[in-house]
Amino acid sequence: MVEAAHCMLCRIVRGVLRVDSVVNTARIIGFVTQHEPYARGHCVFFPKRHAISLHDMNDEDLAEILPVIKRVATALDLKTYNIILPNNGALAGQTVFHAHVHLIPKWTEADGLRRAGEPPAGIDQTGIAQRIRERLRII
């Protein structure tokens, strides 16, 4: 496994930092977080292999993480919940620089994830789809 010496999530992988884990596969760890939970049962999932952002994760780790989260959501009998990968880049709120996914139950209106405001007006989406298509032919 690729690990980073001072990364909090890599410390969990090494067993230096203890968490209340619910999933531990060859690729993915999931745990009930005690750090700023947004709702009871708020879990965090991450690849054992160190990766800063989603686009640094390998496809095998990416392919496993959502089926694992589905199993935990099913185990909790969750019907309403949000899943967020909030932390790709400091500007997007990243504070832990090891990619991870939150499963946040929404038991009531008051708990869980809440939206901030309405979408901004005047976003220009013209042309960007064409740019993506052109780049996808290259990459």
Add this chain to the structure above:
Amino acid sequence: MVEAAHCMLCRIVRGVLRVDSVVNTARIIGFVTQHEPYARGHCVFFPKRHAISLHDMNDEDLAEILPVIKRVATALDLKTYNIILPNNGALAGQTVFHAHVHLIPKWTEADGLRRAGEPPAGIDQTGIAQRIRERLRII
């Protein structure tokens, strides 16, 4: 493909509703959304097979969707962005009842996804990890 007659995303699959698609695999469609984009390049990805929530999606569709999103994020040279599956249950804000994933670039502080407030205090995480572990042995 399983489809739902009046589902907006199934209408895209059938070609009845046109979108500016950037990805169209056997399983997954991704498009640049013109409906309330939160930032330029805001894309929506969804399984062709109708599923209401993440926990209704099959593991194969779940396994493919994040690697596909990674390719689009790479095509856009995105460094900062949020990925959210916001729509699992009406209480969690679901308005389109076909599971989908948002890729929301954050080009500046002002655009993209913004957090609403701080995590609530006093969330009790005690015991729920044990409950999940017990259920995972059963399910």
